[in-house]
Amino acid sequence: MTYRAPLDDIVFALRLAAGEGAMEADGVYRDLADGVAEQTLAEAARFAEQVLLPLDTIGDRVGATYANGAVTTPPGWREAYAQWKEGGWNAIAAGEDYGGLDLPALLNAGCTEIWNAANMAFAVCPLLGHGAIEAMEAHASDALKEAYLRRIVSGEWTATMNLTEPGAGSDLGLMRTRAERADDGSYRLFGQKIFITYGEHDLAPNIVHLVLARLPDAPEGTRGISLFLAPKFLPDEAGGFTRRNDVRCAGIEHKLGIHGSPTCTMIYGDQGGAVAYLVGEENKGLACMFTMMNNARLSVGLQGVALAERATQMAIGYARERKQGRAPGAKETSAIIKHPDVARxxxxxxxxxxxxxxxxxxxAAAIDRAHRDSDPARAAAANERASLLTPVAKSFSTDVANETTSLAIQVFGGMGYIEETGVAQLMRDARICAIYEGTNGIQAIDLVTRKIRGGDGAALAREIDDMRAIAGEADVSREALHECVEALAQASAFLTKAELAGALAGATPYLRLFALARGATLLVKGATRAQREANPNAARYAELARFFAENIAIAAPGFAKSVIDGGASVNESHAALGE
Amino acid sequence: MTYRAPLDDIVFALRLAAGEGAMEADGVYRDLADGVAEQTLAEAARFAEQVLLPLDTIGDRVGATYANGAVTTPPGWREAYAQWKEGGWNAIAAGEDYGGLDLPALLNAGCTEIWNAANMAFAVCPLLGHGAIEAMEAHASDALKEAYLRRIVSGEWTATMNLTEPGAGSDLGLMRTRAERADDGSYRLFGQKIFITYGEHDLAPNIVHLVLARLPDAPEGTRGISLFLAPKFLPDEAGGFTRRNDVRCAGIEHKLGIHGSPTCTMIYGDQGGAVAYLVGEENKGLACMFTMMNNARLSVGLQGVALAERATQMAIGYARERKQGRAPGAKETSAIIKHPDVARxxxxxxxxxxxxxxxxxxxAAAIDRAHRDSDPARAAAANERASLLTPVAKSFSTDVANETTSLAIQVFGGMGYIEETGVAQLMRDARICAIYEGTNGIQAIDLVTRKIRGGDGAALAREIDDMRAIAGEADVSREALHECVEALAQASAFLTKAELAGALAGATPYLRLFALARGATLLVKGATRAQREANPNAARYAELARFFAENIAIAAPGFAKSVIDGGASVNESHAALGE
Incomplete structure (x- = not known):
């Protein structure tokens, strides 16, 4: 057993985030009433533990393989994907118009965590596909939706996002893939895209690519990018999809981790042009992409949570079994979990x-409230909150995944360095999460420039007020919480008025500081609620909240100093960077 | 170019550590006068860059391979080892009696850093062999030295350390390998050892194993362990070494990194007993091992420095070339090094x-002074200082290696996740350093229990006084330095009087805190000296010292709080650990 879905913890966190009463019949989450959330998560857990988890190791060992333009997924993955599709899992969060169940982002978050913990290299396929679904729901024509979206939602076909090029990664404005208008209203694409997750594979008979490209008369930079849909197979006259489009996979990458997930180089149009259809308006492609960016970024954050959870479970399991040395006061050799340093x-x-x-x-709950709350003001505030929290969720969770999977190796000691044990794979798999869907640095810059400096500051003020309220009522660790939240308030005040370069220099420590304050206060809020409700896990939640406040969040004043006083030493260092 | 030995920085750090005047003709390091240190390092750099570095990637890709008891090193490694031996590199730090050059630990440290940066999987073979040399120098009989040591020093043969067993890792007292006395005064060994670095290979015609084992009448635990020498080939009647001993390699591990270095499972005595000779006294084996432990731990710390340096060089190189986005104030797309977050x-x-x-x-300088200083009091103080600093050097440097190699991947973005780029290998290789030669947790416990609580506190007091003096004279970052050093002083005072479990709970944050204070003050000391001497790198050193003080060492008060106030939340958490 290397992973067991922590259903108790997920349900608890989900209910905490939903807010009290939200899952009752008259609440925002009325569709989750009567145990729907719990039942769905339990089913997702069964699927993850029984189908996805056993394929995780072979996915790493064998990996996806490439030959002559075709990609073969690891043994067993085709069968698992068929079960995934049959189980209806692909459709849970998609809209109802094209076959989805329209379940809330919050429930999808729980499922996403579970699937990715069991087998991230598998789960990243539908995860990114969900982004394509959202982009199409919001921007594609009815004809495109009818022809493609329904089959993507059901999982019959998969979908990809094609953004990155060799010269255009974080800066999409440098993109060079070219689109030309055809006489029939369609377009032809020419260019190369790299790092395309599941750009080619054998899980489904068709693959629908959403591709960013530039029209010949487009403005420079990010205002000249359009979004296109280019399927691997085009419709034939009989209504089938048998005509191969001019898009091919030229190879897959040899990566540090997620070996089961093919990372493809895609070539568009070297046989005359890949047939493509416009999604949304010309030159508005980046806006279409941003539609789904918040959700995709949150999903990557959940991958971080997933791998951190699995690493924690494995490490605790090993530390209970492995006996070395005597813990303080012990008369015999102790399980290493008894040693304070291991416990730490x-x-x-x-x-x-x-x-x-x-x-x-x-x-996730903020995203749902933005869509579901009947009060427009509350919905708007929730939307701002989702924007504010998304970069924090993405970056902090994936940083935690890196740190936690590395700590798992440390707990395993020499055994952790041996691939057979499986914890090393977690570290290798996790390492991509801090990079893709916008590097964590990009997230921090987004947080500071758009979310803190860009708006009227109301969302941030509400967030800090909420943290202060929790800290003020805390039974334990009150001083540590107070110090942490006030450090965030000080750093926030500094950033809103600092000159741009100084603010940017503090972006990463600021994001961490934000996460420490938000994380510590949410844990305390949860612990208080668990105690009040006599939750059987109340003691555990209280311990984790206290430990986090007194040992992790304690770093907050240091990060605030780094934001406020440390930026100059970043921007005034030239010799050290060889300038 | 993925690595260039930073000779300026190494020589500077070496001279700073040696102390002013130490490398003059009348100083402690008189054998390094007249440019001997600089010349030796330059030669070591040439060998590393021209011979070792080109084999680093193939070592990772092909790895060491195992078949039928034999291990084949990666292509080109045999030739490189022959050059290593011919160049006399193996002998530089060994004593003169058996063919060594007896150069100081400080110079060996510089060379060790350079070799490991170029190819850690190769360099770990002589690195661990050096520990065996030291153990033999101190404890082996003259007959054993004559027969084996000379050939190990020259590099003709290699040597290994055999400590770990499946049930005995950090806790060597649990060891079960058995030694029996033979009639001729030799011994026979029976048992299994795991994780034996270069336990079998094709680089040299004989391999000399130093093996910890237990005699039948030995006391329980660590007081019943003896050290033996068991060569792969035993002497024959003609004086050659042709008789195969009863020791064999049963397999090698599939590891996260250092693939070129075979990590062997060694079986002793399944054909009647491996012939072995006692080193030192019966049941004093662990003391013999501790002889060389300080140096070996320092060497692993230097591996950490090595990989951190190489990762830094690669990341700076990439960040100068890669253009994405516009830095503040820029009119065109900037090299990413211009972005403050990347600069951070x-x-x-x-x-x-x-x-x-x-x-x-x-x-390293403290180790040298302990051996070389003509004043017995100064030598004794230096010995205490070496003991105090060794766990800090080992743990902090290897933690930094983990953090820095991971950051290098982050700077490379998606390209960093592709194995072809080479930075991912650095992270995988580095990950073992925090584990072997005593995990970093064991180092922290050693620091707190033996070095802080175990002695009279004089060495610690001298160290903190030295830090205070530097902080008090600092031109820049004085407040940050002061706060950092006083945080260390407070945490130290707490640890000396805390009950054991509370002290142990704070061991890891304390070690980090110690390293921050010591590191920050040494950087400032160096920057001040560089400025005074008009060193061409003075501006760079000043920037690095300032950045470290104002952005890294700033975490010190938080760590002190974690040590002083956070231990209770570790030791009082039971539910969270499933107890």
Whole structure:
């Protein structure tokens, strides 16, 4: 057993984020009433543990393989994908118009965590596909939706996002893939895209590519990018999809992790042009992409939570079994979990994972409220909150995944360095999460420039007020919480008025500081509620909240100093950077 | 070019650690006068860059391979080892009696850093062999030295350390390998050892194993362990070494990194007993091992410095070339090094590497002074200092290696996740350093229990006084330095009087806190000296010292709080650990 879905913790975090009463018959989450959330999560857990988890190791060992333009997924993955599709999992969060169940982002978050913990290299396929679904729901024509979206929602076909090029990664404005208008109203694409997750594979008979490209008369930079749909197979006259489009996979990458997930180089149009259809308006492609960006970023944050959770479970399991040395006061050799230094590592892992989960689910709930709340003002505030929290959820959770999977190796000691044990794979798999869907640095810059400096500051003020309220009522660790939240308030005040370069220099420590304050207060809020409700896990939640406040969030004043006083030493260092 | 030995920085750190005048004709390091240190390092760099570095990638890709008891090293490694031996590199730090050059630990530290940066999987073979040399120098009989040591020193044969067993890792007292006395005064060994680095290979015609085992009448635990020498080939009647001993390699591990280095399972005595000779006295084996432990731990710290340096160089190189986005004030697309957030990552890497290097070289200098200083009191104090600094040098440097190699991947973005780029290998290789030769947690416990609580506190008091003096004279970052050093003093005072479990719970944050204070003050000391001497790198050193003080060492008060106030939340958490 290397992973068991922590249903108790997920349901608890989910209910905490939803807010009290939200899952009752008259609440925002009325569709989750009567145990729907719990039942769905339990089913998702069964599927993850029984179908996805056993394929995780072989996915790593064998990996996806490439030959002559075709990609073969690891043994067993085709069968698992068929079960995924049959089980209807692909459709849960998609809109109802094209076959989705329209379940809330919050429930989808729980499922996403579980699937990715069991087998991230598999789960990343539908995860990114969900982004394509959202982009199409919002921007595609009815004809495109009818022809493609229904089959993507059902999982019959998969979908990809094609953004990155060799010269255009974080800066999409440098993109060079070219689109030409055809006489029939369609377009032809020419160019190369790299790092395309599941750009080619054998899980489904057709693959629908959403591709960013530039029209010949487009403005320079990001205002000249359009979004296109280019399927692997085009419709034939009989209504089937048998005509091969001019798009091919030229190879897959040899990566540090997620070996089961093919990362493809895609070539468009070297046989005359890939047939493509416009999604949304010309030159508005980036806006279409941003539609789904918040959700995709949150999903990557959930991948972080997922791997952190699994690493924590594995480390605790090993530390209970492995006996070395005598713990203080012990008369015989102790399980290493009894050694305070090992306990510290495990508590760091468990509490950071819980904090990251709380932030992610809070973000999902804000996304839902933005869509579901009947009060427009509340919905608008929730939308601002989702924007504010999304970069934090993405970056902090994936940083925690890196730290936690590395700590798991440390707890395993020499055994952790051996691939057979499986924890090393978690570290390798996790490492991409801080990079893709916008690097964590990009997230921090987004947080500081758009979310803190860009708006009227109301969302931030509400967030800090909420943290202060929790800290003020806390039974334990009150001083640590207070110090942490006030450090955030000070750093926030500094950033709103700092000159741009100084603000940017503090972006990463600021994001971490934000996450510490938000994570610590959410854990305390949860612990208080668990105690009040006599939750059977109340003691555990209280311990994790206290440990996090007194050992992790304690770093907050240091990060605030780094934001406020440390930026100059970044921007005034030239010799050290060889300038 | 993925690595160029930073000779300027190494020589500077070496001279700083040696102390002013130490390398003159009348100083402690008189054998390094007249440019001997600089010349030796330049030669070591040439060998590393021209011979070892080109084999690093193939070592990772092909790895060491196992078949039928034999291990084949990657292509080109045999030739490189022959050059290593011919160049006399193996002998530089060994004593003169058996063919060594007896050069100081400080110079060996510089060379060790350079070799490991170029190819850690190769360099770990002589690195661990050096520990065997030291153990034999101190404890082996003259007959064993004559027969084996000379050939190990020259590099004709290699040597291994056999400590770990499946049930005995950090706790060597649980060891079960059995030794029996033979009639001729030799011994026979029976048992299994795991994780034996270069336990079998094709680089040299004989391999000399130093093996910890237990005699039938030995006391329980660590007081019943003896050290033996068991060569792969035993002497024959003609004086050759042709008789195969009863020791064999049963397999090698599939590891996260250092693939070129075979990690062997060794079976002793399944054909009647492996012939072995006692080293030192019966049941005093662990003491013999501890002889060489300080140096081996420092060497692993230097591996950390090495990989951190190489990762920093690669990241700075990439960040100068890669253009994405516009930096503040820029009119065109900028090299990413111009973005403050990227600059922060690079400065974190460069300054942490410099701090780790400074601490390691300071430790090496303390080891040298303990052996070389003509004043017995100064020598004794230096010995205490070496003991105090060694766990800090080992843990901090290897933590920095983990952090820095991971940051290098982050700077490379998606390209960093592709194995072809080479930075991912650095992260995988580095990950073992925090584990072997005593996990970093074991180091922290050693620091707190033996070095802080175990002695009279004089060495610690001298160290803190030295830090205070530097902080008090600092031109810049004085407040940050002061706060950092006083945080260390407070945490130290707490640890000396805390009950054991509470002290142990704070061991890891305390070690980090110690390293921050020591690292920050050494960087400032160096920057001041560089400015005074009009060193061409003075501006760079000043920037790194300032950045480290104002952005990294700033975490010190938080760590002190974690040590002083956070231990209770570790030791009082039971539910969270499933107890």
């Amino acid at each position: 590592m495990l508590l760091t892992m468990a509490s950071s994972t819980a904090a990251a989960r709380a932030i992610c689910y809070e973000t | 990552m690079l400065l974190t890497m460069a300054s942490s590497t410099a701090a780790a290097r400074a601490i390691c070289y300071e430790t």
